[in-house]
Structure formats: structure tokens, C-alpha cells
Amino acid sequence: MDVALGLSKALGTQFGEIWKLVGTLLMKYASSSEAVERSTSVGVIADCIKHMEEGCTPYTSQLMKVLLRRLSDEDQETRSNAAYAIGMLCIKSHAVQEVTRNYGAILSKLEPFLQVQSHRMLDNACGCISRMIMAHPDSVPLGDVLPALAGLLPLKEDYEENEPIYKMLVQLYKNSNQTAFGMTQQFVPIIAAVLSPPEEQLTPETREELIELVQFLFKTESGVLQGYDNLISLAN
Template sequence: ILPKFGRALSPAEFAVYFGRVWPYFIQKIEKTKHKDETTDSQRAFAIGVLSECFRGLKEFSANWVEALLPIFVSCVQDRNNEVRNNAVYGIGEMVLHGIECSYKHYPQILACLSNVVAKEQHAGTLDNICGALARLISTNSSLVPMKEILPVFVQYLPLREDFEENSAVFRSLDVIYRQGNEHLIPLLGRVLVVALQVLYKQQHNNDECRDLVFNFVKQINRDFPDKFAEVVRSDAEIASFVETLPLQ
């Protein structure tokens, strides 16, 4: 219910309401951390609700970054898959909507995501790690060490099950492509394969995401026709699909 209020009210109005109720959810998270596994769903729910509220709070998210970020970071190490999944998603949303006040936390957040991705087995959480990193890149790519981060980011694509995160992923790739980031160029072949898979398998949740991925593919075809042709030739099924795309 709470995130729905965020969509119905102005950010300023929702911030007043959120300010009254968020301690209840923190209490729920802290109370269930050291209990048995039957309480894990309550913790996952609480983290999930808070994560969904940043979109409604928009720039007012900045008021809660200092208080909520440490809690979300600690939940990234949780024993429960859904808690970790929701916490990672929440960190990305916090950065996306908190903007400037999140900048000083980039090193901590990147270290947190780096530590968890190496051992994470849950498909949804891996997808949300990609989504969170994408939000960091879109919000301020200059604070992300692309030389080290980008190859790992691309390595974990395509997404496994949470295809809603493809919007964030391709928005970030589009941002750094338009910036002419030198570290993306060697990875373009892999990125193109992923993008074509998203289109071919319809791994997008709305027309906006589909159009974003399609225009990204179209731009690469225009700028790097040889690379594009090489990728298409490598897979007969994809080659047949590409023939159906209005790329010109």
C-alpha cells in the first residue's frame, strides 16, 4: 500500500507520510534479523516496501540515505534470497533518486556489490546487482571505475529472470555509449549479443524498454557495421531475426 501512496501523492506530500511510518519497517527488519527463518519473509517484505518508496519520494529520498543505506548494505549479506534481492534493488533505487547525496557512498556501495556478486547464486539477486550497478552508472558514471567494473558488469549479462531490470541495464549502457566510453568498445560484441537476445526473446516488460534496446542496437549497427555483421553471422537464428528488424 505504501508505495501506491507514493504514486498518488506529490513527492513532498509522500515524504511527510513516509517520514512517519518508515521507523516501523526498520523495527521489523531489526527484530527479525536474529530470529529463526520463519520471520525471513517479514524482513523481505519490509525491505521490499522501503525499496519501492524511493520512486515516489524522488529527490526527497536524499533525506533518508544516511539512515537507510547502512541497513540495506547489511541486508545484502542476509541468509534469505528475497531479503538480499530486495536490499540490492533498494540500494540502486536509493542512488537513482537520492542523486548527489549518494555520491560520497559510491565506493562503499561498489565494494558491497563486488563482494556479494562473487558468491551470489540466486538468479534474481544477480539480476538486481546488475540493475543496481546500472543505476549507479546512469546517475554518475564518472564515479564508477569503468576499466575494472564494466567487464564484470557485462559478464553477468544477459539477465536470468528479472527482465524488468533490462530497462536500467540498457539505459546505463546507452549513457556510457553516448559518452564515448573507451572501455565499452572492446565489449560491444558481447553487449550486442545480449541486446539482440533481449529483443529476440522479448525479455522486456514494456514498449519503452523494447524501444530503448532497439535504438541502442540500431546505433551500434550505424557506428560499427563490421562489428554488427560479425555478431549477426555468428548465430543463424539471430541472423534470421535481424532480417526482420527495421534497422535502416
């Protein structure tokens, strides 16, 4: 599995050709009777998708089938890795129809994640949903999903998933999404929290994008920033 991961990092989109050889083996381990083999293989699959990007497109149906099954795995770590993997598949694959037709099933399988007292599972579910929205916002019932997502933020543990979450939020505002605009008062305290210490909550790029959003909100509806001195100082 380490070899497959190393090759995917080295080859990027070209790894799609190698997937024909290693994918079958990884899929086999993803259905293993051993939880550690399932969780490890699903984690490797996720990173392979991440690195080969659109190179995963020809294998979308195959990957979707396996990962959907693992979203209901009895093992928490496997379920968590599957959420990360399927979010990556949604945003990297160019097989739009195959991806979006499974959105309802994915969201349904992610719902139980929200009832589990595991920060990592919650964080990966939030990241998955955010990637789904970034990829195909019109295929997500934002009026239902965004309030649920906001109720889980800010993340407590897996700060890596902050990147898709806040890039998604910035994207919605840039696209003048009315659901997002209607929830600005809910988002402001969340934004204030992630723009506060610890610094590692955000990458420099995501931080800069959020600051630009804060500056935009200050210009358009400055009243929503009242009481959040750190945001007001960033906006000026």
C-alpha cells in the same frame, strides 16, 4: 506496510513528508529477527523510494545505513530486495555526496551476489549496479565493473531489471564512453538476445532505445553486427 506502499504510489514526491511518520516503523521491521519481516519491509522501502523519487533525499543517510546492512543479510530474499532498494536510492536521491561516498562499500557488498546461484539475486545486483552507473558514472570503476556485468547478461528471470541495464548502456554510448565502445563486441550478442523473443524481456521504450543504438552501431562500425541477422534487419 501495504498502507505505506499505497500512500507512496498515490503521493509520489510528497510522500517524503509522510516518510517521517512511517519510515521509523519500516526501518524497525528491516532490522527484525524474522527474515520474512526484514525482506518484506526492505521490499516496501524500495518501492517507497521508487515512488517518492527525490523526496527520499533528506533521508538518504538513514536509508543508506539500513540498506547497506541488509546487503549482508543472512536471508537471500532480504539481500536481493536490499540490492534493488539501494540501487533505487542511488538514482533517486539528490544527496550526491552521501550516495557516492558509499559506492565502494555497495560494490564490495554486491560482489558475493555474483557467486550465488540465484537468478533473482544476480538480476537485482545487475540492476543496482546499472542504476549506480546511470546516476554517477564517474564514481564507478567502469573498466572493472562493465566486463563483470556483461558476463552476467542477458538476465534470466527478473526482466524488470533489464530497463536500467539497457538504459545505462545506451546512456554510456550517447556520452561516448570509451569503456563501453571498447566492449561493443561483447555487448552485441547480449543486445541480440534481448531483442529476440520473448518480447517481455524489454519494455517498448527500452526496446526502441536499443534499436536506435543498433542503428547507430550499424552506421559507425557495421562489422560488429555480422552474424546477427536480427540486428542487421533492425538496423536497416
